[in-house]
Amino acid sequence: xxxxxxxxxxxxxxxxxxxxxxxxxxxxxxxxxxxxxxxxxxxxxxxxxxxxxxxxxxxxxxxxxxxxxxxxxxxxxxxxxxxxxxxxxxxxxxxxxxxxxxxxxxxxxxxxxxxxxxxxxxxxxxxxxxxxxxxxxxxxxxxxxxxxxxxxxxxxxxxxxxxxxxxxxxxxxxxxxxxxxxxxxxxxxxxxxxxxxxxxxxxxxxxxxxxxxxxxxxxxxxxxxxxxxxxxxxxxxxxxxxxxxxxxxxxxxxxxxxxxxxxxxxxxxxxxxxxxxxxxxxxxxxxxxxxxxxxxxxxxxxxxxxxxxxxxxxxxxxxxxxxxxxxxxxxxxxxxxxxxxxxxxxxxxxxxxxxxxxxxxxxxxxxxxxxxxxxxxxxxxxxxxxxxxxxxxxxxxxxxxxxxxxxxxxxxxxxxxxxxxx
Amino acid sequence: xxxxxxxxxxxxxxxxxxxxxxxxxxxxxxxxxxxxxxxxxxxxxxxxxxxxxxxxxxxxxxxxxxxxxxxxxxxxxxxxxxxxxxxxxxxxxxxxxxxxxxxxxxxxxxxxxxxxxxxxxxxxxxxxxxxxxxxxxxxxxxxxxxxxxxxxxxxxxxxxxxxxxxxxxxxxxxxxxxxxxxxxxxxxxxxxxxxxxxxxxxxxxxxxxxxxxxxxxxxxxxxxxxxxxxxxxxxxxxxxxxxxxxxxxxxxxxxxxxxxxxxxxxxxxxxxxxxxxxxxxxxxxxxxxxxxxxxxxxxxxxxxxxxxxxxxxxxxxxxxxxxxxxxxxxxxxxxxxxxxxxxxxxxxxxxxxxxxxxxxxxxxxxxxxxxxxxxxxxxxxxxxxxxxxxxxxxxxxxxxxxxxxxxxxxxxxxxxxxxxxxxxxxxxxxxxxxxxxxxxxxxxxxxxxxxxxxxxxxx
Numbered sequence: 001x002x003x004x005x006x007x008x009x010x011x012x013x014x015x016x017x018x019x020x021x022x023x024x025x026x027x028x029x030x031x032x033x034x035x036x037x038x039x040x041x042x043x044x045x046x047x048x049x050x051x052x053x054x055x056x057x058x059x060x061x062x063x064x065x066x067x068x069x070x071x072x073x074x075x076x077x078x079x080x081x082x083x084x085x086x087x088x089x090x091x092x093x094x095x096x097x098x099x100x101x102x103x104x105x106x107x108x109x110x111x112x113x114x115x116x117x118x119x120x121x122x123x124x125x126x127x128x129x130x131x132x133x134x135x136x137x138x139x140x141x142x143x144x145x146x147x148x149x150x151x152x153x154x155x156x157x158x159x160x161x162x163x164x165x166x167x168x169x170x171x172x173x174x175x176x177x178x179x180x181x182x183x184x185x186x187x188x189x190x191x192x193x194x195x196x197x198x199x200x201x202x203x204x205x206x207x208x209x210x211x212x213x214x215x216x217x218x219x220x221x222x223x224x225x226x227x228x229x230x231x232x233x234x235x236x237x238x239x240x241x242x243x244x245x246x247x248x249x250x251x252x253x254x255x256x257x258x259x260x261x262x263x264x265x266x267x268x269x270x271x272x273x274x275x276x277x278x279x280x281x282x283x284x285x286x287x288x289x290x291x292x293x294x295x296x297x298x299x300x301x302x303x304x305x306x307x308x309x310x311x312x313x314x315x316x317x318x319x320x321x322x323x324x325x326x327x328x329x330x331x332x333x334x335x336x337x338x339x340x341x342x343x344x345x346x347x348x349x350x351x352x353x354x355x356x357x358x359x360x361x362x363x364x365x366x367x368x369x370x371x372x373x374x375x376x377x378x379x380x381x382x383x384x385x386x387x388x389x390x391x392x393x394x395x396x397x398x399x400x401x402x403x404x405x406x407x408x409x410x411x412x413x414x415x416x417x418x419x420x421x422x
Numbered sequence: 423x424x425x426x427x428x429x430x431x432x433x434x435x436x437x438x439x440x441x442x443x444x445x446x447x448x449x450x451x452x453x454x455x456x457x458x459x460x461x462x463x464x465x466x467x468x469x470x471x472x473x474x475x476x477x478x479x480x481x482x483x484x485x486x487x488x489x490x491x492x493x494x495x496x497x498x499x500x501x502x503x504x505x506x507x508x509x510x511x512x513x514x515x516x517x518x519x520x521x522x523x524x525x526x527x528x529x530x531x532x533x534x535x536x537x538x539x540x541x542x543x544x545x546x547x548x549x550x551x552x553x554x555x556x557x558x559x560x561x562x563x564x565x566x567x568x569x570x571x572x573x574x575x576x577x578x579x580x581x582x583x584x585x586x587x588x589x590x591x592x593x594x595x596x597x598x599x600x601x602x603x604x605x606x607x608x609x610x611x612x613x614x615x616x617x618x619x620x621x622x623x624x625x626x627x628x629x630x631x632x633x634x635x636x637x638x639x640x641x642x643x644x645x646x647x648x649x650x651x652x653x654x655x656x657x658x659x660x661x662x663x664x665x666x667x668x669x670x671x672x673x674x675x676x677x678x679x680x681x682x683x684x685x686x687x688x689x690x691x692x693x694x695x696x697x698x699x700x701x702x703x704x705x706x707x708x709x710x711x712x713x714x715x716x717x718x719x720x721x722x723x724x725x726x727x728x729x730x731x732x733x734x735x736x737x738x739x740x741x742x743x744x745x746x747x748x749x750x751x752x753x754x755x756x757x758x759x760x761x762x763x764x765x766x767x768x769x770x771x772x773x774x775x776x777x778x779x780x781x782x783x784x785x786x787x788x789x790x791x792x793x794x795x796x797x798x799x800x801x802x803x804x805x806x807x808x809x810x811x812x813x814x815x816x817x818x819x820x821x822x823x824x825x826x827x828x829x830x831x832x833x834x835x836x837x838x839x840x841x842x843x844x845x846x847x848x849x850x851x852x853x854x855x856x857x858x859x860x861x862x863x864x865x866x867x868x869x870x871x872x873x874x875x876x877x878x879x880x881x
Contacts, residue, residue, distance in 0.1 A: 015756050016752045016753070016755075016756050017752075018454070018456075018749055018752040018757075018758065019452050019453070019454055019455075019456075019493070020454050020494060020555070020558070020748065020749040021454060021492050021493055021494040021555065021558040021559070022555075022557065022558050022749060023558075024492055024558050025534070025536070025557035025558045034466070034512040034513045034515065034532070035441065035446075035466060035510070035512070036446075036449040036450055036493065036510070037441065037445060037446050037449050037450075039449075041449075042449035045448060045449050045452065046445055046448065046449065049448055054448070055444055055445065055448055056444070058444070058445070060443050060444075060445050061444075061445050064445055078749075079684050079685075079746040079749035079750045079752070080684075080749055080750070080752040080753055081684070081753060
């Protein structure tokens with residue numbers, strides 16, 4: 001594609017950067033490398049120079065855009081209103097238009113948005129858990145024999161469900177007692193395939209609080225992975241599919257318990273704003289989306305009778321705190337549970353280093369960022385670290401297993417569900 | 423850059439400390455201004471010894487060395503106009519010692535000033551200098567530019583806290599100055615010479631800093647004025663009454679509007695000026711008494727409203743607002759040129775009046791805020807550098823601002839420094855004798871002219 005025809009960031013997205021440097025102070029990658037190249041201001045400068053032709057859009061320039069963890073702390077910090085993290089994502093799309101990677105077409109176009117294929121592809125992981133292989137690996141200390149990177153990736157995995165939740169969860173879950181809300185549940189891929197227990201808990205908690213829960217089974221990936229790899233065009237297709245699906249479900253509210261899905265779904269309105277056939281439908285869809293903690297704290301919520309005697313701390317997923325502005329609600333939710341001693345985590349809103357797949361693509365940086373988070377968690381002496389994002393949970397598990405800490409990683413909703421069922 | 427030199431540098435600091443891709447060079451060419459120029463290589467050392475070895479290489483090969491921290495400077499002092507080596511000290515960020523008995527901190531130059539403050543405050547100590555860039559500037563940079571901030575009226579500037587320095591000289595020798603001493607008159611005051619030298623005389627790699635006790639109480643007031651002149655009169659009235667607030671900050675209507683647009687704090691949009699005033703101290707009643715006395719003076723001088731922050735949250739949001747003024751201006755125009763002229767404080771009303779007249783004359787907005795208690799003002803011209811006509815006007819406007827400062831008995835800069843941007847005005851400000859002496863000092867310490875060449879002095 002010719003540079004002239006590219007979809008690229010507009011001038012007003014970077015021109016007014018006055019290079020004050022404030023964003024450096026909140027950037028997790030800058031904090032680790034202390035180098036301008038790994039900073040938001042650096043990425044804005046590279047964006048501008050790349051688009052204005054002063055620099056080539058070289059692989060190394062684009063690599064700096066992939067070096068961004070998209071935690072959006074710089075977006076929030078910038079007094080001028082520049083969104084460096086968004087620019088880094090936009091530039092990844094520019095790259096895909098100039099030099100498309102065909103594996104991305106396969107992975108983000110043909111595998112991830114097809115739930116059946118994803119379930120098949122992840123079957124070996126479930127077998128690993130189900131056949132007791134995993135227990136064996138741990139019991140025999142075989143993890144020590146794995147290369148560090150493989151060991152860390154193994155450690156990401158939660159206890160995997162026997163069946164994807166999509167296969168198990170009914171399409172309609174009736175409310176317990178009088179039905180006050182008709183709620184759509186957006187079951188994310190990671191939740192269905194890996195954190196099935198959490199989403200099962202989410203549906204139970206919703207039903208208990210007067211919700212008739214509709215879970216459309218044909219939802220596809222929210223689109224964040226494709227967006228992260230520069231294929232925003234694929235996200236639009238996925239968005240249209242999901243929007244149409246939930247229109248048929250005829251629900252007032254669409255709940256998700258995945259921070260990443262939530263932030264992407266809430267963004268559909270903006271994503272399709274220039275598409276006349278879809279703009280209005282997308283905006284209507286996005287306006288209905290709520291994170292589960294956000295929704296629960298907005299309705300008269302039943303106070304749990306059970307007690308959980310534990311020190312609990314909370315990590316803000318970037319996609320919840322900055323992506324959706326939701327940070328009070330999960331804390332309030334945890335504090336509702338009798339027995340819980342809530343400890344505020346220092347730097348709770350700093351990225352944990354997961355950023356989707358940074359452990360795989362930027363192993364060293366990802367672990368450095370994680371290391372600091374784990375130090376903070378250790379300092380709280382908490383027994384539970386709650387966080388409503390599968391990416392964060394997987395990543396926190398890596399750090400906790402590496403250090404051999406006795407801390408359990410949970411979704412806030414799991415603790416609430418447990419308190420209800422005691 | 424020659425591959426042999428790169429290899430030599432890599433041997434000193436390791437491969438990960440030498441950056442030279444086009445992307446690395448592009449992002450190490452700027453600071454907090456609109457100026458930029460690419461260096462030939464970027465080096466990130468971790469020890470004073472490494473810096474010394476790097477400088478020896480540079481001296482042997484006659485390569486310019488431009489030292490920087492986080493690149494938040496406002497005078498292009500760390501822009502490498504002659505290319506060469508950019509020496510970024512950000513990885514030298516350790517606290518080597520905090521001595522609670524003597525109230526000193528020994529730190530490496532690359533520590534972020536806010537991180538140092540947090541560390542000493544945990545021990546009940548206090549490092550008062552607080553440039554607005556406190557979270558994104560380093561101690562080394564603060565010393566090299568003798569940074570000020572909002573608390574200078576009561577607590578002084580960065581240089582008042584420098585007890586000793588470790589400095590790599592232009593030949594690679596390491597100079598140690600000062601010590602944990604309150605009084606020291608042995609020899610020339612090299613701390614004072616090096617503070618504010620903008621990397622032209624030596625490379626500051628470590629600093630020994632004086633600390634004080636943390637004031638336990640603070641009260642902050644936001645005072646609104648319908649007429650800007652009343653605000654500037656208030657400043658002198660407060661100080662004449664014998665009260666020394668920790669801060670006395672002025673913001674004009676455009677500054678307030680920019681902050682409000684960026685931060686939505688509910689600031690008044692129908693006033694010509696506000697003063698942000700803070701008193702602090704060890705005695706709560708005294709602090710309260712002072713802020714009340716100040717409030718009374720403000721009312722007598724025509725303040726429309728005096729709002730005292732009720733709690734820490736309100737106080738910190740006022741401060742957050744003040745610190746974000748400068749960057750928030752960029753919402754109004756692609757470029758801004760912020761100066762920091764100082765005048766005797768009795769001349770503040772006149773200075774503001776004349777600066778506003780310059781704005782009217784050229785038809786470009788000038789936003790004024792600053793540390794009114796110090797007589798240190800930040801007139802910021804808003805413009806678009808892509809428009810040559812505007813840029814030509816800006817250059818004339820800056821010259822007029824400086825002329826105003828000098829006519830009123832003031833000078834070019836209170837806390838940003840000279841760097842590259844104020845060089846053309848140096849001779850007028852200081853006169854030929856002073857310039858000549860300073861050039862001789864420079865030549866004595868850096869005979870090869872490799873340390874941040876082309877800065878401070880006119881050609």
